[in-house]
Amino acid sequence: MIWSENETLDREQMRAVQLERLQDTVKRVYEKVPFYRSALKEKGVEPGDIKTLEDIRLLPMTVKQDFRDNYPFGLFAVGKDELVRFHASSGTTGKPTVVGYTRNDLNTWAECVGRLVTMAGVTYKDVAQISFGYGLFTGALGLQQGLERVGASVIPMSSGNTKKQIMIMKDFGTTALISTPSYALHIAEVVREMGMDPKKDLSLKWGVFGGEGSTEAMRKELQDAWGIFATENYGMSELIGPGVSGECQALCGMHINEDHFIPEIIDPKTGQVLGEGEAGELVITTVTKEALPILRYRTKDITSLHYEKCACGRTTVRMSKIQGRSDDMMVLGGVNVFPSQIEEVLLNTPGIGPHYQIKVFKKGYLDKIEVVVELVDASVLDSYTQLEALTRDIKARLRTVLGIDSKITLVEPRTLERFEGKAKRVIDLR
The missing domain is CATH 3.30.300.30 (ANL, C-terminal domain)
Incomplete structure (x- = not known):
């Protein structure tokens, strides 16, 4: 099943959507965000200079330190009276990165996540147990609103209290587990310690995993432990939270919601933009966010982009599984x-x-x-x-x-x- 017709636009249609939205975004940040106005002027760029998608390379890049330097609200393009929710990172290595959402942003976020859980196989017939921690972290609430958008029944379980997780999973008939892959393996371990078989005594069909990188070997461990179809999704709070990309059932990369996020791959040392299929650092520009539009955010994640049409019918670009981070190498x-x-x-x-x-x-x-x-x-x-x-x-x-x-x-x-x-x-x- 494909959730949105925008997931099947041909390349020229997608580029037209992206260019229009990119131009609007650059104009907005130039007018509304002093940080970006200064950065654009420093590069000698004005909104009218963005005439093609390739002109995205004229724009300044954004890094995590920019969030900290402008803590808490210096990167926002709207006033606090237009915000309906805040999220933030833990701030364990410095000031937290603060993000915010207008009502339209929350709608966009739910739509993006709805696409990803649909790709993974979840439908309105499923019971989804969210075992991410709730709070300022974007993962739990981000997935919840997307799952609710497609009509799934949501159990906002949060993380921890593993034996109770298992009791609820059994008694409520949970069919989709939403968690980190490592916690999913731990839950399966505890299920067996309790004298049950995760495959036979529970009703799980889908694993929708994120929050940390994983390998194909980890996917096999998860599928062998639970008897589920396991997919991975990708996002980060600076960009929106979960909802940037996710795997379909063809399992040949994570489809990027590129009508909302324009991806590039750069050489992490030189900043040079690399070609299709070349591995490098993922850079993302958001083009539909109201509260916190971000130009060319350096994610530090190492991946590659692939544009050929997928067997699932989607035409959106796919990013390969994250190979690692340039900063954890x-x-x-x-x-x-x-x-x-x-x-x-x-x-x-x-x-x-x-x-x-x-x-x-x-x-x-x-x-x-x-x-x-x-x-x-x-x-x-x-x-x-x-x-x-x-x-x-x-x-x-x-x-x-x-x-x-x-x-x-x-x-x-x-x-x-x-x-x-x-x-x-x-x-x-x-």
Whole structure:
């Protein structure tokens, strides 16, 4: 099922929509947002200079620090009396990034999320349990309003209290789970500990996952654990929240709602715009937001764009699965390493579970990495031969992919911390 006819516009129709909306957005921020007026003047650009879509490259880029420098409301294009909701980041690494929505923005947001959950298979017949944390975080309420837009019954469960999650899931007949992939795996683990089979004793059909990156190996773990069809969606609070892009059932990339978000791929070091299919940093310009329109936001996420028509019938551009973030890339002895590369290896190695931790440290002047991973069967720890063989296997697999040696530490099941929100996999001790 396709939710909106805009998802099937041909390329020229889409470009025409994007250009008109881009021109309107540049004019609005020039007139309404002092930060952008100053940035545009510094580049010698006026709204009338945007005559083609390619002219988007004339515009200044926006970074997260700009939100902090203009905290709380300096980037807003409307007054507080026009705002009907605020959200914000946690602010754990500085001032929080504050975002806001007009009534029309909330309508746009619900429409964008409605498209994504429809892509994933959710319909008005489903019961959707949202196991994201509610609050200033955009994920839970963002998904809720989109699910309600398509008519699904929503259980606003929030995160935590896992056994109660499972009771509600069973008693209410939940068919769609909305959470981070790592928390979904933890719930399945607790279901089995309670003496139930996630596939047979519960009614889940769909997993709509986001909030953290995941690999194809993680998708397989989720589908094997739950017997569901698992999809991933993408967004961030600075852009709107969830609703920027999501996977359809063809599973060949995440469709971007490009009548609302214009994507580019740049070289993260030079800022040069890259071509179709080339991997680089995703940059997004919002073209329908009223309260907080954003020009060329540097997401730090590494991906690529693909424009050919999808087997599902949608013509919107697709972004490949996020390979990592330019700011979470670890440089170890001159080698670029993404946590997602390590996850892919671990989840494809028999005998170990999906929970792991990456420690980076210095030994003398050299960068070193230790990967701590749980075993599926604790009895392996009692067999030196089995333990040594499994350690060598993981070490060899990682060396093949990363090109460097890693220390491997195997621990008992249920040893590592579980996360109800976004998983924290990397500990950098340097």
